Amino acid sequence: xxxxxxxxxxxxxxxxxxxxxxxxxxxxxxxxxxxxxxxxxxxxxxxxxxxxxxxxxxxxxxxxxxxxxxxxxxxxxxxxxxxxxxxxxxxxxxxxxxxxxxxxxxxxxxxx
Amino acid sequence: xxxxxxxxxxxxxxxxxxxxxxxxxxxxxxxxxxxxxxxxxxxxxxxxxxxxxxxxxxxxxxxxxxxxxxxxxxxxxxxxxxxxxxxxxxxxxxxxxxxxxxxxxxxxxxxxxxx
Numbered sequence: 001x002x003x004x005x006x007x008x009x010x011x012x013x014x015x016x017x018x019x020x021x022x023x024x025x026x027x028x029x030x031x032x033x034x035x036x037x038x039x040x041x042x043x044x045x046x047x048x049x050x051x052x053x054x055x056x057x058x059x060x061x062x063x064x065x066x067x068x069x070x071x072x073x074x075x076x077x078x079x080x081x082x083x084x085x086x087x088x089x090x091x092x093x094x095x096x097x098x099x100x101x102x103x104x105x106x107x108x109x110x111x112x
Numbered sequence: 113x114x115x116x117x118x119x120x121x122x123x124x125x126x127x128x129x130x131x132x133x134x135x136x137x138x139x140x141x142x143x144x145x146x147x148x149x150x151x152x153x154x155x156x157x158x159x160x161x162x163x164x165x166x167x168x169x170x171x172x173x174x175x176x177x178x179x180x181x182x183x184x185x186x187x188x189x190x191x192x193x194x195x196x197x198x199x200x201x202x203x204x205x206x207x208x209x210x211x212x213x214x215x216x217x218x219x220x221x222x223x224x225x226x227x
Contacts, residue, residue, distance in 0.1 A: 004155075006155075030211055030212075031211060031212035031213070033212070040121075040219065040220075041219055041220075042116075042202060042217025042218055042219050042220060043156075043202075043215070043217045044217075045214065045215070048212055048214075049212075050210050050211045050212045051211070088153075090155055090156070092156075094212065094213055096211055097208030097209065097210065097211055097212055097213045098144070098163065098208065098213075099213075100146055100158050100161050100206070101206075101213065101215065102158070103148075103155035103156040103157070104155050105153075105154055105155045106153070106154065106155050108153070
């Protein structure tokens with residue numbers, strides 16, 4: 001069954017620690033995206049990638065980093081520079097610019 | 113620049129009655145418009161999409177939306193609400209950027225369905 005898998009579902013971070021969120025897709029989509037969702041708000045774009053070894057900053061990239069070494073994988077690292085990392089993180093992918101984005105089930109990150 | 117305004121943050125309906133979730137948009141381009149639904153602690157599921165074909169768009173689970181260019185609106189409707197429709201709904205504008213797309217989200221409408 002094709003789709004997007006995000007892991008883990010829940011993640012806890014200590015102060016000063018980097019954490020990496022996993023996103024894998026088997027839809028053969030070229031483009032992948034990371035979003036942050038805060039209560040009562042819509043989603044905000046962190047980073048996106050159009051092809052392997054390419055990625056661009058979104059609206060709120062500060063304190064985050066990504067890599068795209070394989071077409072099916074787009075991990076997100078939340079660095080210690082991100083001062084307010086507690087949020088729900090969603091990964092998405094799309095076939096091209098005219099097709100809708102498909103979303104994973106998200107990772108909820110909390111600070112210990 | 114694009115923007116999306118969802119006119120109601122919370123809507124409550126009785127089971128079996130009609131649903132109306134309102135959305136207005138602003139876009140510099142001829143936009144693609146979507147409605148997504150999100151259940152608690154889940155990702156977003158596509159309900160329907162408008163991409164400049166028919167102005168009345170039918171989606172999954174009995175939902176439909178009408179694109180009205182003159183009113184810059186894309187309201188979501190359903191003739192009869194079901195308890196399982198209770199969720200958060202997002203109206204989204206999409207513009208192409210290279211081979212990807214950039215989405216602008218509304219702040220969401222929480223739909224409550226009562227017995």
